[in-house]
Amino acid sequence: xxxxxxxxxxxxxxxxxxxxxxxxxxxxxxxxxxxxxxxxxxxxxxxxxxxxxxxxxxxxxxxxxxxxxxxxxxxxxxxxxxxxxxxxxxxxxxxxxxxxxxxxxxxxxxxxxxxxx
Amino acid sequence: xxxxxxxxxxxxxxxxxxxxxxxxxxxxxxxxxxxxxxxxxxxxxxxxxxxxxxxxxxxxxxxxxxxxxxxxxxxxxxxxxxxxxxxxxxxxxxxxxxxxxxxxxxxxxxxxxx
Numbered sequence: 552x553x554x555x556x557x558x559x560x561x562x563x564x565x566x567x568x569x570x571x572x573x574x575x576x577x578x579x580x581x582x583x584x585x586x587x588x589x590x591x592x593x594x595x596x597x598x599x600x601x602x603x604x605x606x607x608x609x610x611x612x613x614x615x616x617x618x619x620x621x622x623x624x625x626x627x628x629x630x631x632x633x634x635x636x637x638x639x640x641x642x643x644x645x646x647x648x649x650x651x652x653x654x655x656x657x658x659x660x661x662x663x664x665x666x667x668x
Numbered sequence: 669x670x671x672x673x674x675x676x677x678x679x680x681x682x683x684x685x686x687x688x689x690x691x692x693x694x695x696x697x698x699x700x701x702x703x704x705x706x707x708x709x710x711x712x713x714x715x716x717x718x719x720x721x722x723x724x725x726x727x728x729x730x731x732x733x734x735x736x737x738x739x740x741x742x743x744x745x746x747x748x749x750x751x752x753x754x755x756x757x758x759x760x761x762x763x764x765x766x767x768x769x770x771x772x773x774x775x776x777x778x779x780x781x782x
Binding site: 593594597642648 | 761769
């Protein structure tokens with residue numbers, strides 16, 4: 552079974568600084584997806600960024616980027632120019648590469664990100 | 669990003685009662701999912717639904733739970749004989765692409781069992 556580990560229960564960063572959230576995973580598959588979801592106090596789950604394992608290039612979405620190390624099974628999220636609105640729980644998630652199957656996501660326990668003004 | 673509406677936003681029920689949680693995707697999608705998040709814990713997969721039948725379910729999804737899409741629009745999760753430990757946020761998610769498992773979540777229903 553696949554597992555996702557987030558070793559940082561909580562992280563704190565000054566506004567406008569850069570922070571990196573860690574995620575490791577375990578799988579025997581060669582093709583899969585990795586995601587970062589953001590959960591603000593409203594508890595809505597918001598997709599931040601995704602990475603397809605067969606792509607070597609790291610995904611970026613504006614201030615959010617990932618460092619995907621397939622051999623090390625590591626998938627960290629970097630947030631640049633941190634803003635107060637970035638304060639939230641961040642969950643790393645894994646999914647098998649679906650060729651039409653309806654696969655559920657496996658989540659880590661989350662990292663609580665605090666933005667210091 | 670596709671819009672997924674969940675109703676109600678908050679459901680309070682007595683232990684032993686049955687509840688039905690609803691998910692209304694705006695667009696017509698083939699793949700639906702239910703997840704659960706107990707307060708302070710991680711999000712857990714319950715069940716996936718494809719082509720009007722269950723595709724995959726987790727160990728959590730036992731006989732107490734059922735899903736259906738009765739009218740081709742609403743996607744429902746029924747929890748029978750609720751227990752205190754069923755108190756959690758329940759999220760519906762939908763997938764837009766046939767081959768890419770990218771899931772978008774609704775705002776969730778907070779279930780409180782008293």
